[in-house]
Amino acid sequence: xxxxxxxxxxxxxxxxxxxxxxxxxxxxxxxxxxxxxxxxxxxxxxxxxxxxxxxxxxxxxxxxxxxxxxxxxxxxxxxxxxxxxxxxxxxxxxxxxxxxxxxxxxxxxxxxxxxxxxxxxxxxxxx
Amino acid sequence: xxxxxxxxxxxxxxxxxxxxxxxxxxxxxxxxxxxxxxxxxxxxxxxxxxxxxxxxxxxxxxxxxxxxxxxxxxxxxxxxxxxxxxxxxxxxxxxxxxxxxxxxxxxxxxxxxxxxxxxxxxxxxxxxxxxxxxxxxxxxxxxxxxxxxxxxxxxxxxxxxxxxxxxxxxxxxxxxxxxxxxxxxxxxxxxxxxxxxxxxxxxxxxxxxxxxxxxxxxxxxxxxxxxxxxxxxxxxxxxxxxxxxxxxxxxxxxxxxxxxxxxxxxxxxxxxxxxxxxxxxxxxxxxxxxxxxxxxxxxxxxxxxxxxxxxxxxxxxxxxxxxxxxxxxxxxxxxxxxxxxxxxxxxxxxxxxxxxxxxxxxxxxxxxxxxxxxxxxxxxxxxxxxxxxxxxxxxxxxxxxxxxxxxxxxxxxxxxxxxxxxxxxxxxxxxxxxxxxxxxxxxxxxxxxxxxxxxxxxxxxxxxxxxxxx
Numbered sequence: 001x002x003x004x005x006x007x008x009x010x011x012x013x014x015x016x017x018x019x020x021x022x023x024x025x026x027x028x029x030x031x032x033x034x035x036x037x038x039x040x041x042x043x044x045x046x047x048x049x050x051x052x053x054x055x056x057x058x059x060x061x062x063x064x065x066x067x068x069x070x071x072x073x074x075x076x077x078x079x080x081x082x083x084x085x086x087x088x089x090x091x092x093x094x095x096x097x098x099x100x101x102x103x104x105x106x107x108x109x110x111x112x113x114x115x116x117x118x119x120x121x122x123x124x125x126x127x
Numbered sequence: 128x129x130x131x132x133x134x135x136x137x138x139x140x141x142x143x144x145x146x147x148x149x150x151x152x153x154x155x156x157x158x159x160x161x162x163x164x165x166x167x168x169x170x171x172x173x174x175x176x177x178x179x180x181x182x183x184x185x186x187x188x189x190x191x192x193x194x195x196x197x198x199x200x201x202x203x204x205x206x207x208x209x210x211x212x213x214x215x216x217x218x219x220x221x222x223x224x225x226x227x228x229x230x231x232x233x234x235x236x237x238x239x240x241x242x243x244x245x246x247x248x249x250x251x252x253x254x255x256x257x258x259x260x261x262x263x264x265x266x267x268x269x270x271x272x273x274x275x276x277x278x279x280x281x282x283x284x285x286x287x288x289x290x291x292x293x294x295x296x297x298x299x300x301x302x303x304x305x306x307x308x309x310x311x312x313x314x315x316x317x318x319x320x321x322x323x324x325x326x327x328x329x330x331x332x333x334x335x336x337x338x339x340x341x342x343x344x345x346x347x348x349x350x351x352x353x354x355x356x357x358x359x360x361x362x363x364x365x366x367x368x369x370x371x372x373x374x375x376x377x378x379x380x381x382x383x384x385x386x387x388x389x390x391x392x393x394x395x396x397x398x399x400x401x402x403x404x405x406x407x408x409x410x411x412x413x414x415x416x417x418x419x420x421x422x423x424x425x426x427x428x429x430x431x432x433x434x435x436x437x438x439x440x441x442x443x444x445x446x447x448x449x450x451x452x453x454x455x456x457x458x459x460x461x462x463x464x465x466x467x468x469x470x471x472x473x474x475x476x477x478x479x480x481x482x483x484x485x486x487x488x489x490x491x492x493x494x495x496x497x498x499x500x501x502x503x504x505x506x507x508x509x510x511x512x513x514x515x516x517x518x519x520x521x522x523x524x525x526x527x528x529x530x531x532x533x534x535x536x537x538x539x540x541x542x543x544x545x546x547x548x549x550x551x552x553x554x555x556x557x558x559x560x561x562x563x564x565x566x567x568x569x570x571x572x573x574x575x576x577x578x579x580x581x582x583x584x585x586x587x588x589x590x591x592x593x594x595x596x597x
Contacts, residue, residue: 020303025130027308034400037278040304041312044294063245063268063299065320067507078291080284080500083508088519088533093459094454096537100196100460103203 005074008047008057015044015076016059016069043067044076132308135315140373143428144189146317146324148241151429158562160575161430163437167330167373170237174377177233178338184232184261184512185222187338191346193218196460201480204538211480211487212227215473216343217494219465222258223296224253224496229339230332230366231257237331238323239265245322249313249427251275251286251539252363252410253468253495258325259296268299269321272313275302277403284509285409285467288500305403310427314541326428333432340374343490344383354380355490357479359472362387363415365423365435371492372438384440388475388542389416391444392527404513405528407447407506411471416442421550422557436547436554436580443475448527448533450474452540454503466495467503478542507531553581555590 045059045067057071057109061126135142144150154166172180181187203211221228231254238246245268248258255271262269271293275286282290282302290300301316303309317324326332344354358375360368372385390412395402397414406412406459420439423431450467453474458464472491480489499505507517516530522539525532534540555576559568566575568591576587 021130021132021308025132026306027132027311030306031396031399034278034305034398037304037400039306039308040276040278040280042276042280042302043299045299061299062294062297063270063320065299073533075450078287080282080291080505081508082499082502082504084504086451086455086504086507086533088517089451089503089507090453092455096200096456096460099203099537100200103199107199107202 007052008050008071008074012047012048013044013075014047014057014059014071015042015073016067017042017058018067018069029041042072043069047071048108131315132311135311135318137315138318140429142318143324146247146322147326147329147428148237148243148323154430156575157569157572158566159558159568159572163434166430167334167432170331170334170470172233172334172444174337174341177334180236181229181232181335184236184264186228186232187221187230188342189220190217191215191343191350191410193350194461197457198458198479198480200537202485205481207358208485209482210485211356211483212351213476213480213489213490213491214347215462215463215469215494216339218339218469218492219494219496221224223256223292225257225468226336226339226493226495227252227254227257228260229335229370230254230327231261231325231335233331233335234258234325234329234439235261235265235267238267238325241323243321243323244268245270245320247272247313247316247320247322248325248327249309250327251289253289254327255289255298255300256292256296257414259293260300262298265294268322269297270299270316270320271299272301272309272316273303274305274309276304278304278400281404283404283409284505292329305398307398313427324427326426327364327366328426328428328431328433330432333366336366336370337374337377339492340371340376340380341378342374343354343371343492344375344378344380346512347488347490351487351488353590354378354383356382356487357384357386357474357483357489359386359479359489359491361411361468361493362389362420362435363412364419365431365433366577367434367493368438369433372597378507385438386441386443386475386479387416387435387439388443388445388472389413390450390471391446391543394526395528402528404516405510407510407515407531408450408467413444417550421553424561429488434579436551437578438581439547442545442547442550443479443544444545445471445474445478445540446522447527447531448522448525449540451503451507451531452534453477458536463494464497466497466501467506469494474540477537477540477543491533549581552590552594554580555587556594559591559594
């Protein structure tokens, strides 16, 4: 992980933060919780000089635009995850497969517990 | 400041005209009506040419799969003789993983043809990935403007993933906090760069979806001997419904019922910094579905090519918990691990198919890729972190932003019909409001409003009279 790097050198891939609109300049009719906040922007690019996090820095974005802002991260990563399985969903596959197998036995006029189609898994649909 | 914001917005018309490479004023007929079909055909490409553009772009001809396990499961909870056959168009097989590739492939082709150096799109959805991917193939520069974070800089995981994939395709991703002023910044970027506005709502993009409707009609004829009786479409901005329905019509499937479906997010404000990370869905929800259907021209083009009320026969809403349940079920029963967008329509299809006869055929017309951030486990874990309660129970108790209730049994999945008459009335109210004060609609306007709401002139006139009294 390189997110803990606190300063950028020229040419580093970095993210900068820019305040686009002060609360007073924002659109009318916003809910109060939005209206009281500035409109903020983040964009990534190659550092045009040296700066510590929180200091002003110009970057050249990947399309070649020059944007000036405050250095917010050096080589920032993506830390989205799946997380743990959801307990309220873990039974779904098991329950539905069992239900499907029971339905197919019933449709085939077979007694509960008999496979609907011997040799094929009860839940296996053809394509 | 009589700010940067006002200065840019004052020049909005001129900037957009340059960026769209198209003058919409030539389609205007009156303060209310415009020539929709002429606008849709103005790009000059035939359906065959669009198919050819898409084939070269790695887009289209996705598999149409019959879901026999899901169908039998639905039959197991249906009345005797009920339980339609369910099919899905696996749009995740497109180049960048969603039907949005159909839109982007045509927009990027046009941008390249017209000689633009780059493209800009404002989107927090799969359209960003689609535009970035097609721009990469065509050597065009690409900027995607996203609403990504709340004011604490906490990102919606699905949008963070979409930002990642855009950067992976070489796009510049401009990420903003919550608010409609995103549009202002996009216009500012178009002005500075001179790039093409690859709007989701241009006729280029929406024409690109027509091929999906055509494929569905033809493939169902091949598989079952007839076009589908019902197509279920996840509905947000309206392009998906519009393009698919137009394609079906074009292939002669005029009896197919168009059923649009959205996740119910009623009670949440789309511009709220607090609600933003409590939605658990970034698209396919009523927060886009209702306002865009009832006033399509709120979009970033002068006239929106996506006009869903022209085509919708039924509009169903489902709850967040129901969609998560079906997303899990699709992976376990059908081997299809896909994202939330298509599974919204799939959830509605389960409810719909249950009430239809066994010989009816229901096609869910899209899937989308999934992965960390987009996955239903990511969303539910994130919802819990944001303080939303997640529990098992009766999905009727689901309250957007407060509690996500995951069904305990498949029987509990029941879509709700949204009142289309109310939506049509609301559309007509908006059309009148956007005309100059005191303007009296002509008979041509009435005809236009009837076509734009899949209604008839008498109903439109009655609605106008009612609105005037009320």
